[in-house]
Amino acid sequence: MAWTYLVLAGLFEIGFASTLKLTEGFTKLWPTVAFAVCLLLGFLFLEKSLKDIPIGTAYAVWTGIGAVGTAIIGILVYKEPATALRLFFIATLVASIIGLKYATPTQ
Numbered sequence: 001m002a003w004t005y006l007v008l009a010g011l012f013e014i015g016f017a018s019t020l021k022l023t024e025g026f027t028k029l030w031p032t033v034a035f036a037v038c039l040l041l042g043f044l045f046l047e048k049s050l051k052d053i054p055i056g057t058a059y060a061v062w063t064g065i066g067a068v069g070t071a072i073i074g075i076l077v078y079k080e081p082a083t084a085l086r087l088f089f090i091a092t093l094v095a096s097i098i099g100l101k102y103a104t105p106t107q
Contacts, residue, residue: 006045006065013062015035019031019038068093
């Protein structure tokens with residue numbers, strides 16, 4: 001269940017990172033509310049995952065999911081460039097996240 005919590009935390013990190021741009025300096029109400037809800041849920045699920053996953057692994061996976069997801073949102077929604085080199089490094093992040101999952105013993 002800890003890994004499920006961690007993936008959920010990562011998804012909410014994608015949410016808060018992606019909506020941050022929409023807040024326009026926290027001047028837009030609904031994007032700011034969405035940002036705050038995603039931020040709180042992301043930390044809640046991260047904390048729940050720490051009961052069984054070492055903090056170093058959990059934090060690396062959490063930020064990795066957030067980084068990959070936010071980069072993909074940037075490409076798809078914000079029309080950021082999807083260069084071959086950028087996609088290569090996103091793929092290496094995904095491989096690292098998967099590697100950490102299998103290299104980490106859980107209690």
